[in-house]
Amino acid sequence: MQLKDISGVDVIVVGAGNAAICAALAAHEAGAKVVVLEKAPEAEKGGNSFFTAGATRFVFNNLDELREVLDVSEDEARTVDFGTYTEENFFDDMGRVTQYRCDPDLTEILVRNSRRTLAWMKSKGVRFEPMYGRQAHKVDGGFKFFGGQVCAFWGGGAGLIDSLHTITKKIGIPILYETGAVSLLSKDGRICGVLAEQDGRQSEISAGTVVLACGGFESNAEMRARYLGPNWDLAKVRGTRFNMGGGISMALAMGAMPCGHWSGAHAVGWDVNAPTFGDRVVGDGFQKHSYPFGIMVNANGERFVDEGADFRNFTYAKYGLEVLKQPGMFAWQVFDAKVDPILRDEYRIRQVTKAEAASLEELAGKLEGVDGKRFLETVAEYNKAVRQDIPFNSVIKDGRCTKGLRIPKTNWANTIDAPPFQAYAITCGITFTFGGVKVSPSTAVESMSGKHIPGLYAAGEMVGGLFYFNYPSGTGLVSGAVFGRIAGTEAAGYARRAQR
Known part of the structure; x- marks a missing residue:
């Protein structure tokens, strides 16, 4: 569809990831005529949502509430311990x-x-699946989930985007690919459309209201260096190459209030030889998140974080920054044979930077860029410090710790002494930025004076104020869906009122 074919629009949604499509579906459900603008070509649609594992986090107090989202068979109900995740847990x-x-x-x-938002998505045709491979381990012949997270969108982020775009197409919401929003249009103090660009030509699209849901600035090396700090321009980008901060810049140009942790970002341990931007075939496979069961060492051959401080769900999004701080901006994760069976599936992909050896001495010689002598000393010191009198249990914070080390390990401390040994080289991979614009509970974008900017709403990574320093795993997709749905509904209502 061409820009010239667009007219009579109530709601323009900028972006085509999870938050944006949820906004479009909600606006359509509320009776609005909606058009979606996606800067990427169709083959690269979906923003960062496509590159996620699809994990999501939501409140459920019992099996019946879990089943509102996840289809649980009777056999699973008998043999799987899904646990619960209360509002209190989520708030905490x-x-x-x-x-x-x-x-x-x-x-x-x-x-x-x-x-209720995920149940709404399910009612639209989005499917969910248990995260057995990443959030559960076998205990006494059955699976036990940990970390308050039990399910993901079917097929991960790629499956989610395919599902959302299929639903959108089926109900007739047009998506204009390779069509970027350049700036917002305003008239008489309210937002009334966008200036869009397609095939090198710019056109104005009028609308009752606009929802910005086109990501943060994680793909923009200059903005990363400016706001996040030194060396962030060198970080790998886990996802799309299109999240350049355009939506945030457009909102700020209209007087929006900056909000949130502008010098903070979600960043993880990412394969050191991964491409500059996300790979749509490998997806999130370059991440390496089993570090709680091993140790991480830097170029000096030394540990630099408490790998077992908490479930990886609550540390992985901040440890990318810790890797970035290390000499050479890389680290190696080291494991022995005892924990090999519980390493996550991303350790078994073909595109991995791995060293393997029958002895620690041999492994030390294979850790490129690492002081091998100091590495062996670090492992010896660590092994000596492990409290082997405390039982190891991978599905709880087991308290199996070290004693006397400068940097302790609080849980899951196992000696590294069972060959073969394996190590994986990682660097920092940025997922999304935490800084955005201030929105009201209705997702209306607020101005520097604290008032709503009439006709402008935001969702997804553009919402500032939710995440600072760190992030509970699975919260990004559910927050995108929650605030996307609200934004679409509110935008449709505003457009309807504006026509009166």
Whole structure:
């Protein structure tokens, strides 16, 4: 579809990832005529959502509530321990990992709408699956989930985007690919459309309201260096190459209030030889998240974080920064044969930077860029410090710790002494940026004076104020869906009122 074919639009949604499509579906459901603008070509659609594992986090107090989202068979109900995840758990996790800076109003909306929003997506045709391979281990012949997270969108991020775009196409919402929003249009103090570009030509599209859901600035090396700091321009980008901060810049140009942790980002341990931007075939396979069961060493051959501080769900999004701080901006994750059976599936892909050896001395010689002598000393010191009198249990914070080390390991401390030994080279991979614009509980974008900018809404990574320093795994997709749905509904209502 061409720009010239667009007319009579109530709601323009900028972006075509999870948050954007949820906004489009909700606006359509509310009776609005919607058009979606996607800067990427169709073959690269979906923004960062495509590159995720599809994990999601939501409140459920019992099996019946879990089944509102996830189809659980009777056999699974008997043999799988899904646990529960209460509102209190979710509030506590959000507060704890963000150092209690998360916006209380937005956090309450996120938590209390988490399950009902995913159930709404399910009613539209989106499917979910248990995360057996990444969030559960076998215990006494059955699976036990840990970390408050039990399911993902079927087929991961790629499956989610395929499903959402199929649903959108089926109900007749047009998506204009390779069509970027250049700037917002305003008239009489309200947003009334966008200036869009397609095939090198720019055209104005009028609309009752606009929803910006086109990501943060993680793909923009200059903005990363400017706002996040030195060496962030050298970080790998886990996802799309199109999240250049355009939506944020457009909103700020209209007087939007900056909000959130502008010098913070979600960043993880990522294969050192991964491409500059995300690979749509490998997806999230370059991540390496079994570090709680081993140790991480830097170029000096020394540990630099407490690998077992918490479930990886609550540390992985901040440890990418710790890797970036190391000499050479890389590290090696080291494991022995005892934990090989519980390493996550991303350790078994073909595109992996791996060293393997029958002895620690041999492994030391294979860790490129690492002081081998100091590495062997580090392992010896670590092994000596492990509290072997405490039983190892991978599905709880087992308290199996080290004693007397400068950097302790709080849980899951196993001696590294059973060959063969294996190590994986990682660097920093940025997922998304935490800084965005201030929105009201209705997702209306607020101005520097604290008032709503009439006709402008935001969702997804553009919402500032939810995440600071860190992030509970699976919260990005559910927050995108929650605030995307709200934005679409509110935008449709505003457009309807504006026509009166």
